[in-house]
Amino acid sequence: MTIHRGLHLGGREVPAAAGRTTTDLDPHTGEVHATVAAAGPVDVRRAVEAADTAFGPWSALPPSARRRVLLRAADVLESRSDEAVALMAAEVGAVAGWARFNVGLAADVLREAAAAATRPVGDVLATEAAGRLSMAVREPMGVVAAFAPWNAPLILGTRAIAAPLAAGNTVVLKASEDAPLASGLFLAEVLSAAGLPDGVLDVVTNDRADAAAVAEALIGDDRVRAVNFTGSTRVGRIVGELAARHLKPAVLELGGKNAVLVLDDADLGHAVDAVAFGAFNNAGQICMSADRALVHASVAEEFTARLAAKAAGLPHGDPTDPATVIGPLIDPASARRVAELVADAVGHGARVRAGGGPPDGAHHPATVLDRVTPAMRVHHEEAFGPVVTVIPVADDDEAVALADDTDYGLTAGVLTGDARRGLAVARRLRTGIVHVGDQTVDDEPQAPFGGVRASGYGRFGGRWGVEAFTTTRWLTLATEAARYPF
Structure with missing residues (x-):
């Protein structure tokens, strides 16, 4: 009715x-x-x-x-x-x-x-x-x-x-x-x-x-x-x-173009779960969503393969179905925009590790991309959809530089087994919010948010x-x- x-x-x-x-x-x-x-x-x-x-x-x-x-x-x-x-x-x-x-x-x-x-x-x-x-x-x-x-x-x-x-x-x-x-x-x-x-x-x-x-x-x-x-x-x-x-x-x-930094000493199982949650919660339609995973090169391929497998297994469809994890985007135009970002990246050499393809109405699958470069729109534009890019980095310095290589500055996550190292990295990031040991999506009403x-x-x-x-x-x-x- x-x-x-x-x-x-x-x-x-x-x-x-x-x-x-x-x-x-x-x-x-x-x-x-x-x-x-x-x-x-x-x-x-x-x-x-x-x-x-x-x-x-x-x-x-x-x-x-x-x-x-x-x-x-x-x-x-x-x-x-x-x-x-x-x-x-x-x-x-x-x-x-x-x-x-x-x-x-x-x-x-x-x-x-x-x-x-x-x-x-x-x-x-x-x-x-x-x-x-x-x-x-x-x-x-x-x-x-x-x-x-x-x-x-x-x-x-x-x-x-x-x-x-x-x-x-x-x-x-x-x-x-x-x-x-x-x-x-x-x-x-x-x-x-x-x-x-x-x-x-x-x-x-x-x-x-x-x-x-x-x-x-x-x-x-x-x-x-x-x-x-x-x-x-x-x-x-x-x-x-x-x-x-x-x-x-x-x-x-x-908006935000938020990054999760996965350092070489991070627990990969936890990192995969954290990035998947940060990237795909509410079909990626959160200002804090994790658009980018900046992963140490020594673990990048294993991390990407595991993240892609997890993304491919996330149930999507009818939001009233209790089993659904990823529902529709707000409208078909938004799903088409996300698909265009992915297609542009693929056309410039990116690789689809999970998801991709044309949308189904307002629905777009959870998508993982690697081999992403600055020539691609998805590298700079806020995805605001269920898409995450995985970019290998040589060290903490490169991770910080890439995380800050954006006009945005909302939130970031730093995943590491060393809290002191994570805090040192967090202090260098130019964002209003940083979560050490966690991903980008978090909100508490008593904390300064912005x-x-x-x-x-x-x-x-x-x-x-x-x-x-x-x-x-x-x-x-x-x-x-x-x-x-x-």
């Missing part, structure tokens, strides 16, 4: 002002899963108006009240986990394991944000003036424009709103066109059920053709004071430029998330009358 949903404005479900709708497709079947309201700039202004009206009362609440709402929301989300799993399968082709991970981590993001609500919000400063108290105070900014992507819709939709809400801001969330329910409307339901006051979170959905106009209207509204974007580097550049044009701070979490260079700027998680969505003010209190020279 097709789902029909409107916008979530001021705590109510309402149609778009123009009465337009757009479709939300199931990537596995290609059928319409839902129709949602197609917002335009007029609807954006309605959403911002609702959020701006709600800001005063919400920011004035005791922090413990905001904490209670977020804690209840985490419980509500977990209580609806089966519904969330089915929703993610139908909307983004997520297999059950990935969907349940989304539920668990999203709930923890809410709980971490709840804890942040009562953290200290300022400092008492030293001052040269006698009889004066000097303070730096962090305060909520106002309305935050948040953009949620489709690939981890519950995690990233929640991360788009949790810290801003905990700090006392209100949020207008532009849900992904590919996951308007899971990345936006479903989360609004959860928070409303937890007692979030009307207007504190407003969700707009839109047709893909209107995405630019909706984003420009949202970021350009004078009542919006900060921008929170997770998505591709291409769109992130546009969002960052818009925010800068309007002199608004932005947190941008963008990248450098083309992977974005700003940090989510813990106190860093709250700092990103508050403004620091300098306040002084004179306890005695000052004396002036005239």
